[in-house]
Amino acid sequence: RTTPATTPATQPVAELPTRRAPGCPFDPPAGLAPVRERSPLARMTYPDGHVGWLATGHSAVRAVLGDPRFSSRYELVHHPLPGAPEGPLDPAPVGDMTGMDAPEHTRYRRLLAGKFTVRRMRQLENRVREIVAEHLDALERRGPGTDLVDAYAKPIPALVICELLGVPYADRERFQDHAHTIMSAEETPENRYAAMVGLQRYMGELVAAQRAEPTDDLLGDLARDSDLSDEELVGIGAFLLAAGLDTTANMIAHGTFALLSHPAQADALRADPDLAPQAVEELLRYLTVAATGVRSAREDVELEGHLIRAGETVTLSLDAANRDPLRFPDPDVLDLRRKATGHLAFGHGIHQCLGQQLARVELAIALPALFTRFPDLRLAVPAEEIPLRTDMNIYGVHRLPVTWNEA
Numbered sequence: 001r002t003t004p005a006t007t008p009a010t011q012p013v014a015e016l017p018t019r020r021a022p023g024c025p026f027d028p029p030a031g032l033a034p035v036r037e038r039s040p041l042a043r044m045t046y047p048d049g050h051v052g053w054l055a056t057g058h059s060a061v062r063a064v065l066g067d068p069r070f071s072s073r074y075e076l077v078h079h080p081l082p083g084a085p086e087g088p089l090d091p092a093p094v095g096d097m098t099g100m101d102a103p104e105h106t107r108y109r110r111l112l113a114g115k116f117t118v119r120r121m122r123q124l125e126n127r128v129r130e131i132v133a134e135h136l137d138a139l140e141r142r143g144p145g146t147d148l149v150d151a152y153a154k155p156i157p158a159l160v161i162c163e164l165l166g167v168p169y170a171d172r173e174r175f176q177d178h179a180h181t182i183m184s185a186e187e188t189p190e191n192r193y194a195a196m197v198g199l200q201r202y203m204g205e206l207v208a209a210q211r212a213e214p215t216d217d218l219l220g221d222l223a224r225d226s227d228l229s230d231e232e233l234v235g236i237g238a239f240l241l242a243a244g245l246d247t248t249a250n251m252i253a254h255g256t257f258a259l260l261s262h263p264a265q266a267d268a269l270r271a272d273p274d275l276a277p278q279a280v281e282e283l284l285r286y287l288t289v290a291a292t293g294v295r296s297a298r299e300d301v302e303l304e305g306h307l308i309r310a311g312e313t314v315t316l317s318l319d320a321a322n323r324d325p326l327r328f329p330d331p332d333v334l335d336l337r338r339k340a341t342g343h344l345a346f347g348h349g350i351h352q353c354l355g356q357q358l359a360r361v362e363l364a365i366a367l368p369a370l371f372t373r374f375p376d377l378r379l380a381v382p383a384e385e386i387p388l389r390t391d392m393n394i395y396g397v398h399r400l401p402v403t404w405n406e407a
């Protein structure tokens with residue numbers, strides 16, 4: 001049952017805008033900006049008929065993400081995407097922290113936070129540099145016309161997360177397809193569930209081996225030192241693997257596409273390698289590849305002059321929030337020199353991305369290295385032919401054929 005808001009009734013937004021304007025592969029879906037201008041926190045009708053909310057303003061999105069009166073439990077939210085299943089979703093599988101609230105979430109987060117510290121991620125830097133250098137060599141060997149997604153953007157984060165967790169990279173055939181299916185917005189719930197089971201079966205074998213003889217990596221640490229059950233360890237391992245594979249890969253590929261489409265910005269990065277950390281923040285803001293979050297009000301909450309009733313769902317448009325002119329001047333301009341701190345590309349609040357320091361290290365090494373190694377890097381096909389991931393939960397490109405002049 002839904003209750004109308006007490007604020008002056010405006011027509012609810014009919015559905016979550018998802019269509020991007022032709023020729024604008026880096027901009028959020030075109031319908032979001034007009035909604036944000038009218039009302040940064042608007043009523044929205046969900047595909048199952050629920051009348052909930054859509055937050056597009058930076059301050060509204062941040063406020064909801066930081067407020068413990070909103071729940072992340074999947075079974076409490078109405079799904080905003082067209083074609084979503086009717087009725088409540090299944091609860092989060094064991095180990096999927098994004099679908100939990102405190103105190104269950106706190107227990108997992110405490111266990112893992114100590115493993116993902118800034119210091120630890122910095123220590124990984126040299127290894128990331130080696131992995132990036134190996135893949136630049138491989139790219140050169142493959143020659144002009146190569147797909148950058150396949151040769152560079154996907155394997156680098158995959159290798160890094162595998163080494164960090166203690167998952168043999170050689171097994172990637174056994175987990176990459178499953179991870180892809182889990183992340184696809186167009187797969188049926190049955191297929192996604194089957195992929196999750198497949199990934200967990202694979203992880204189950206690894207956990208059994210780690211219990212018998214823990215190795216010196218994250219899964220080994222958790223197998224040795226934590227009170228996690230086998231089921232929890234399998235769930236956490238599968239979730240971390242999936243979370244670390246697709247997100248950073250899409251930032252590398254889409255970040256490259258954005259820089260190739262803004263040559264003056266690419267030149268600025270080449271000219272000044274110290275710009276890298278700042279450039280990464282701006283690319284994270286500008287592209288916001290993990291674009292949408294969902295929460296459900298556990299009690300009545302007053303926010304920005306509106307009353308959100310207990311049980312109502314709020315969809316959080318991270319991409320619209322990161323283009324809010326009230327927070328970022330000229331938000332639609334990619335400007336690597338701006339201070340983009342405060343963006344919401346990693347979320348905010350208790351669920352803020354656990355892997356963000358790792359992602360920053362990888363991006364700040366992989367992007368400048370690519371543009372320095374291939375000073376004349378360019379697209380091998382017209383930009384309009386680059387296939388966009390409008391069908392996936394994490395946005396980006398499916399393929400990015402690139403070329404350069406051979407020495």
Ligand code: HEM
Nearest residue numbers: 097098243244247248251290345346347351353354355359
């Ligand atoms: C959570 C984005 C890379 C692990 C999140 C959330 C976002 C996000 C938006 C919040 C979800 C929510 O509030 O519902 C990104 C982006 C990445 C990235 C844009 C790359 C550029 C990574 C990597 C890992 C990772 C490399 C490594 C394991 C996680 C985990 C959570 C999370 C475990 C859940 C945290 C929690 O619920 O407490 N990420 N992520 N992410 N991310 Fe990332």
